[in-house]
Amino acid sequence: xxxxxxGLHNGSVEVRNISQPEQPPLAISHRITSPHFEPVTxxxxxxxxxxxxxxxxxxxxxxxxxxxAVTKYRLINSPHLLGFEQQRLQRAEGELEGLxxxxxxxxxxxxxxxHPQCLELVLDxxxxxxxxxx
Numbered sequence: 601x602x603x604x605x606x607g608l609h610n611g612s613v614e615v616r617n618i619s620q621p622e623q624p625p626l627a628i629s630h631r632i633t634s635p636h637f638e639p640v641t642x643x644x645x646x647x648x649x650x651x652x653x654x655x656x657x658x659x660x661x662x663x664x665x666x667x668x669a670v671t672k673y674r675l676i677n678s679p680h681l682l683g684f685e686q687q688r689l690q691r692a693e694g695e696l697e698g699l700x701x702x703x704x705x706x707x708x709x710x711x712x713x714x715h716p717q718c719l720e721l722v723l724d725x726x727x728x729x730x731x732x733x734x
Contacts, residue, residue, distance in 0.1 A: 605661050605673075607640025613663050613673060613681060629673065629681040638667035642721040646672075646728065662686070664718040664733055689718060689733060 603626070606614045614625040645661045660674045668689035674682045724730035 603675075605643045605645070605663070607643050607663055607665075609639045611636040611638050611640060611665055611667075613640060613643070613671075613683075615673075615675060615681065625679075627675055627679055627681045629683055636665045636667055636669050636671070638665045638669075640665050641719050644721050644723050644731070646723065648728065662721055662723075662731060664721050666718060668718055670718075670721075670731070670733060 602617065602619045604616050604618045606616065608614065613629040615627045616625050617623060640663050643661055643663045645659050648659050660672055663671050663673060665671075668691070670686040670689070671683045672686050676682045718733050720734040722732045722734065724732070
């Protein structure tokens with residue numbers, strides 16, 4: 601099958617077989633296994649040994665949400681995705697290093713939201729178990 605993982609705006613993840621688009625999703629995440637309700641911003645399939653030219657192994661994938669949660673999902677023999685939270689990123693506050701530039705204070709301060717804004721997920725090309733979140 602040709603699988604496509606889809607991250608939805610409500611935080612859930614679906615896996616569909618795009619060779620049969622009229623069929624329902626193969627698996628869907630649920631609140632029990634992935635209690636996130638923020639939009640999923642990136643998904644990356646994890647390549648394991650034997651993927652290309654080897655036996656048919658369905659690989660796991662990582663998904664990140666705007667709330668800072670990195671979750672690893674696996675397809676199991678069920679209509680549900682098996683998800684395990686790998687880590688939860690927190691927003692860091694501090695002062696930037698470098699040259700100090702004096703600027704006038706803006707009339708209205710720009711407030712950032714409480715989420716770390718995980719926008720991109722990159723897998724390390726050499727180490728299969730390392731990923732970077734930007």
